Amino acid sequence: GAVVSQHPSRVICKSGTSVKIECRSLDFQATTMFWYRQFPKKSLMLMATSNEGSKATYEQGVEKDKFLINHASLTLSTLTVTSAHPEDSSFYICSARGSNYGYTFGSGTRLTVV
Amino acid sequence: EDKVVQSPLSLVVHEGDTVTLNCSYEVTNFRSLLWYKQEKKAPTFLFMLTSSGIEKKSGRLSSILDKKELSSILNITATQTGDSAIYLCAVEAGNAGNMLTFGGGTRLMVKP
Numbered sequence: 001g002a003v004v005s006q007h008p009s010r011v012i013c014k015s016g017t018s019v020k021i022e023c024r025s026l027d028f029q030a031t032t033m034f035w036y037r038q039f040p041k042k043s044l045m046l047m048a049t050s051n052e053g054s055k056a057t058y059e060q061g062v063e064k065d066k067f068l069i070n071h072a073s074l075t076l077s078t079l080t081v082t083s084a085h086p087e088d089s090s091f092y093i094c095s096a097r098g099s100n101y102g103y104t105f106g107s108g109t110r111l112t113v114v
Numbered sequence: 115e116d117k118v119v120q121s122p123l124s125l126v127v128h129e130g131d132t133v134t135l136n137c138s139y140e141v142t143n144f145r146s147l148l149w150y151k152q153e154k155k156a157p158t159f160l161f162m163l164t165s166s167g168i169e170k171k172s173g174r175l176s177s178i179l180d181k182k183e184l185s186s187i188l189n190i191t192a193t194q195t196g197d198s199a200i201y202l203c204a205v206e207a208g209n210a211g212n213m214l215t216f217g218g219g220t221r222l223m224v225k226p
């Protein structure tokens with residue numbers, strides 16, 4: 001079956017630094033990848049949609065200069081949280097979609113900014 | 115703007131009870147409705163529904179879509195403490211770059 005690997009699973013960083021989260025589709029080519037953010041006890045909020053080789057499409061209210069998304073290949077997308085602040089602390093999940101697969105989620109990354 | 119609404123927001127039941135979770139949607143170019151269970155990490159897939167009136171079943175869980183009413187229900191019979199989780203409903207819609215729009219989730223707690 002389709003597998004998506006996301007790492008790191010947990011990261012703590014200092015305020016003002018940048019953090020990169022990777023999302024890889026292991027056994028299929030992901031034409032589209034999605035990045036979500038989840039606040040405690042809340043549902044998933046879509047941040048952006050990325051297609052391989054093109055710029056990501058950000059949802060309203062999501063700062064594209066703060067949350068940099070790169071989808072350089074059909075199996076890898078990265079989310080970089082730049083100049084992180086405590087309010088960026090959250091659970092970030094990626095999802096990948098290939099031509100023959102439904103949505104497959106990564107295991108998520110818990111980011112804590114101190 | 116696409117919208118997905120789930121009810122109730124939260125639910126507390128006892129083991130053995132049957133629960134029904136609701137999901138209603140307003141989207142453009144509906145393609146499918148998906149149910150997920152989320153415990154501590156990423157959501158795990160339960161069902162994908164595309165056709166109205168056809169029940170999908172997996173063990174004690176079942177789900178059905180009503181395209182006329184723009185809604186779906188997820189039933190869990192003979193609940194167990196392991197069913198405690200957030201249940202997410204998501205709708206896939208749109209023409210290009212299909213996205214999932216998630217509902218707010220229903221937090222289910224099953225007490226022994």
